[in-house]
Amino acid sequence: MHDETITYDSLSERQRHVLRIVIQEFVQTAQPVGSAGLVGQYDLGVSPATVRNELAALERMGLLTHPHTSAGRIPTGLGYRFFVHYLVADLELAAEEQALIRRRFQQLPAEVDHWLRASTAVLARTAQSAAVATAPRTVRCTFKHLELVHIQDTKVLLVLVLQEGTVKQQLLDLDQPMEQPELSRTSNELNSHLAGLESSGMRAHAVRLTPFARQVAELAADAMHRIEQHEGGVVFRDGLAEVLRAPEFAESENARRVVQVLEDPELLEQIADDLPGSDTVHVMIAGDGRYAELRDVSLVISRYGVNDRMSGLLGVLGPVRMRYGRSIGAVRFVSDLMSEKIEKMYGGS
DSSP, X not given: OOOTXXXXXXXXXXXXXXXXXXXXXXXXXXXXXXXXXXXHHSOOSSOHHHHHHHHHHHXXXXXXXXXXXXXXXXXXXXXXXXXXXXXXXXOOOOHHHHHHHHHXXXXXXXXXXXXXXXXXXXXXXXXXXXXXXXXXEESSOOEEEEEEEEEETTEEEEEEEETTSOEEEEEEEOSXXXXXXXXXXXXXXXXXHHTTOOHHHHXXXXXXXXXXXXXXXXXXXXXXXXXXXXXXXXXXXXXXXXXXXXXXXXXXXXXXXXHHHHHOHHHHHHHHHHSOSSOOXXXXXXXXXXXXXXXXXXXXXXXXXXXXXXEEEEEEEEESSOOHHHHHHHHXXXXXXXXXXXXXXXXXX
């Protein structure tokens, strides 16, 4: 029976050991693993017949399967999930690797685009997989201040500054000319009433303002709402050539699907919306039955950023036959590093 509710205690200690070895061997070689090979390479302390019995039991549980052309076994999606949940070591990158990555980031300009390019390059090299990251999007905007600047005649520049560090400029065309002193009084009125408010609160306070200030407040609230709704859209990638060397993607159709995943910002945003709001590293094996586009790959992914304020996604994508421990460790470290840098730039919540 294939039971999706198999737990750690569903397997004996020997079965867990055999499953771990089979998965590690298959990840390394991409070849089905037979009992003779296990007995020959590992001191399991039992007979080949006992190993065959354990492999058969793991297959009955749905953790292993065997291709028709081979007597050896390969892991199933359920087998990989059991491995990730219960057997993979909770690895961290070596201290020397962490120090090298930190130094690389310290040498970069203080710009998110540079950090994201470095993140994908580091992840692709460290996990030997394709890496992907989305530009951070603002989850919630908070008004800091604005300025109205007279340009000429009826043209006025609205400069809106948000507490998250975003600056938006918008050119206004007034019904009649307005001089700078009057524009400055309106700016001061808005700043005293709206500081620290989100877009919904600004609309509620706008009724207390003078007519022109009320119009400007509505424009500012609209701009903040658009920023909050913005889906990022900018995707950074690296390591595609590396992942396409895997035998699983030798066929052009399989390779095309991998490229499609990396090129599809809407799919990544859908995944982002489905993830819990924490910065935990998530492992999606063959799409977890939810994403047909991911049926041939695994995705190790995490949010980064300032919680509830500004966040993006970064992770690695590769064959289901992935080095999960190293991938999880790499994604966790780079995600934490990105969060640190975003928090320093934009401030915590």
